[in-house]
Amino acid sequence: MSMTFEDKLQTAMQAPNDQDIWADLFLTGFQGKLHPLLPTLMDQREKLFHDTPQLVFKAFWRDNIYEDQQLHDNIVKFTTDTKDTTVPLTALRFFSAAMLIKAGNVDKAIQELQIAEVGLMNNVEQFKELPHFLLIPGMLQMLDSLKEVSDAENTLPAPRETGEWFIDWVKAPKIDAKKIIFTSCNGVYWRKFGPDFLKAVEGKAPIHLHLVNPEDGQENALADTDLSYSIERQVERASSPYYACGRFLVLPELLAKTNADIIMLDVDLIQIHDFKTLVQETEKGDISYFAMRTLIPWLRHHAAFIHWTNNEAVKRYASLLQKLLWDKLAGTNWYVDQLALLSLYNFFQQEDNDPTPNFHLLEQDQDFAFGKYILPAGEDHEKWELRKEAGL
Numbered sequence: 238m239s240m241t242f243e244d245k246l247q248t249a250m251q252a253p254n255d256q257d258i259w260a261d262l263f264l265t266g267f268q269g270k271l272h273p274l275l276p277t278l279m280d281q282r283e284k285l286f287h288d289t290p291q292l293v294f295k296a297f298w299r300d301n302i303y304e305d306q307q308l309h310d311n312i313v314k315f316t317t318d319t320k321d322t323t324v325p326l327t328a329l330r331f332f333s334a335a336m337l338i339k340a341g342n343v344d345k346a347i348q349e350l351q352i353a354e355v356g357l358m359n360n361v362e363q364f365k366e367l368p369h370f371l372l373i374p375g376m377l378q379m380l381d382s383l384k385e386v387s388d389a390e391n392t393l394p395a396p397r398e399t400g401e402w403f404i405d406w407v408k409a410p411k412i413d414a415k416k417i418i419f420t421s422c423n424g425v426y427w428r429k430f431g432p433d434f435l436k437a438v439e440g441k442a443p444i445h446l447h448l449v450n451p452e453d454g455q456e457n458a459l460a461d462t463d464l465s466y467s468i469e470r471q472v473e474r475a476s477s478p479y480y481a482c483g484r485f486l487v488l489p490e491l492l493a494k495t496n497a498d499i500i501m502l503d504v505d506l507i508q509i510h511d512f513k514t515l516v517q518e519t520e521k522g523d524i525s526y527f528a529m530r531t532l533i534p535w536l537r538h539h540a541a542f543i544h545w546t547n548n549e550a551v552k553r554y555a556s557l558l559q560k561l562l563w564d565k566l567a568g569t570n571w572y573v574d575q576l577a578l579l580s581l582y583n584f585f586q587q588e589d590n591d592p593t594p595n596f597h598l599l600e601q602d603q604d605f606a607f608g609k610y611i612l613p614a615g616e617d618h619e620k621w622e623l624r625k626e627a628g629l
Contacts, residue, residue, distance in 0.1 A: 240265075242272050256288065260295035264302070271311045279325040290364050293328035300530045300601075309336040317345070320352055324363050327356030331370055335532040343380060343583055350377040369533060375576060376534065378565065386557055386584045393560040396486060401473065402563075404447075404490060407456070410465040414497040416442040416516070417465075421484035422504040423475075424452035425623060430505040433614050441512050442500065447487045449480055474566060477623075482562050482574045489555040492547055499545040506541070507614035515610050519544035522597025523551050526578075527611075530601040535575035538582060542611055550592035557581060 240248075245262045252258050259282065266272040283289040302308055316326060316333040330353035337346035350373055357364055357373050364370045396402035410417050418438050422430070427448055438444060446466040448455065459466050467487065471479065484501055491499060500516065502509075509515070519525035523546045527539040545551050562577050585593055599605040 242266055242274075246274070246278075253286070256292055256295060260292045263292055264296040264299075264308075267296075267311045267315070268305065268308050271315065275315070280323065283324050287324075287363060289325040290328040290367055290370060293325070293332065294367055294369070297332045297532065303339075303530045303532060309340070312336060316349060322352060322356035322359060324356070324360050327353050327360065327364075328370065330356070331373060332532060334376075335534055338380070338534050338579075338583075339532065341586070347377065347380055350380065372535070372572060372576075375573060380580060380583070386561060386580060387588065389557050389560045389564075390553075393564055395489070395556065395560060396563045397490070399563075402486075403469070404487065405468045406494070407459075407468055408465045410445045410491065410495045411443050411497065412495050414443045414495060416500055417491075417495060417497040418442045418444045418500045418502060419447070419484065419488075419491060420444075420502050420504045421447035421449070421480075421487060423449045423480045423483075424455055426480065426504055427455060428452060429623065430614055433507045434502075434504050437506055437508050438502070441509070443497075445491065447483055447491075449483050450475060478573050479566055482566060482577075485555075485558050485562055485574055485577070488545070489552065489559050492545070492552050492555055496547060498547050501540075501543040501545065503541040503613070505614045505620065506611055508612040510610050510612070512610075515542075515605070516544065518599065518605055519597065520546070522546075523548060523594035524554060525597040525599065527605070527607045528598035528600050529607065534579050535572045538575050538578040539607060540575055540578060541607070541613070548592070550594040553592055554581060554585070554594050557584075 242262070242265050245258070245265050249255070249258050249262045263275070263279070266275045266278070279289055282292070297312075312329060313333050313336055316330045319326065330349050334346040334349040334353065337343070337349065353373050354377055357370065397404075418441060420434065427446075435444070444464050446459070446464050447469065448459070448466060449469045449471050451468060456468060469483070469487075488499065488501070498520075500519075519542075522544075524543065526543040527541070529537050529539050531537055545555070558577055558581055561580065562574065565573060565577070582596065585596070599607075601607065
């Protein structure tokens with residue numbers, strides 16, 4: 238027999254410092270019928286312990302609530318009934334907006350995020366240890382860019398048109414290949430992860446590497462390989478978000494230089510299982526990638542493996558993505574690439590001008606779970622240090 242909210246509250250009162258117990262209590266309070274004690278309980282908890290953002294994050298950062306529509310409805314009602322910017326409501330508003338995005342109600346999500354941004358700016362100290370909450374302004378910026386995306390084809394310049402972006406196509410990709418495996422990174426990441434990446438993809442398709450700010454000796458080493466590669470020397474914008482976005486900036490240029498479909502991969506992977514089956518599945522759409530079972534919008538659109546069919550619809554998408562990222566990268570943060578994928582996905586769900594790409598998302602409750610096919614390399618803490626070294 239499952240414990241009631243009152244049972245869990247009694248247990249929680251006996252363990253005030255156990256955040257897991259309190260997070261579970263909050264989750265239970267929002268499931269089923271919304272419990273009337275929640276507003277007072279959350280406010281008092283924040284006054285005494287200053288930890289409701291952590292508790293809210295623990296409560297709703299769970300894959301198993303992704304389809305809990307009653308829970309989603311309760312949280313959305315809880316936050317949209319008020320415009321208060323208290324710490325607990327700001328934390329909840331983040332998830333309310335995520336749930337609205339999942340439901341396709343982007344306009345209402347933007348309204349929630351606008352209120353949440355005020356709460357975040359007024360209480361930054363309470364959120365500083367939770368980087369996903371700190372992305373609320375960036376999330377708002379990208380979601381609120383739908384009109385800007387629609388105008389991008391006519392108003393935003395491509396990077397190559399700015400006079401600030403130069404690519405040296407040292408060894409061009411094969412024009413008539415069926416598929417090309419494509420990755421991009423800076424010199425530090427290539428030194429750390431490049432050898433294992435090459436072993437993981439060896440023999441699967443021709444490889445193109447875009448290398449930003451190579452280290453000494455790396456260009457000479459690449460000249461002795463069968464890889465096609467391009468080099469970029471970037472000083473003004475050099476940062477870890479820029480390095481993460483480099484592949485999307487180069488994508489339109491790569492699509493123009495070959496007839497091949499592009500299989501874009503993170504460089505920090507150590508193994509790909511059943512590559513043939515994965516490619517056959519991803520060929521069912523113009524743009525195909527893993528859709529993670531998470532309410533965090535930018536984490537849902539996973540960028541570690543993306544299959545791009547080389548056609549006019551994808552070229553249009555790639556051009557818009559390139560322009561949007563070039564425009565947004567200055568002063569931005571990590572996850573901006575996945576925020577842009579989210580923004581463009583929303584745009585193309587509402588826009589019906591040809592050519593429009595067909596999306597084929599690999600849901601995690603089907604046979605194509607990310608972990609079944611892709612094995613990342615390196616430890617999270619190690620990659621975090623590399624990002625800090627490159628500039629956050």
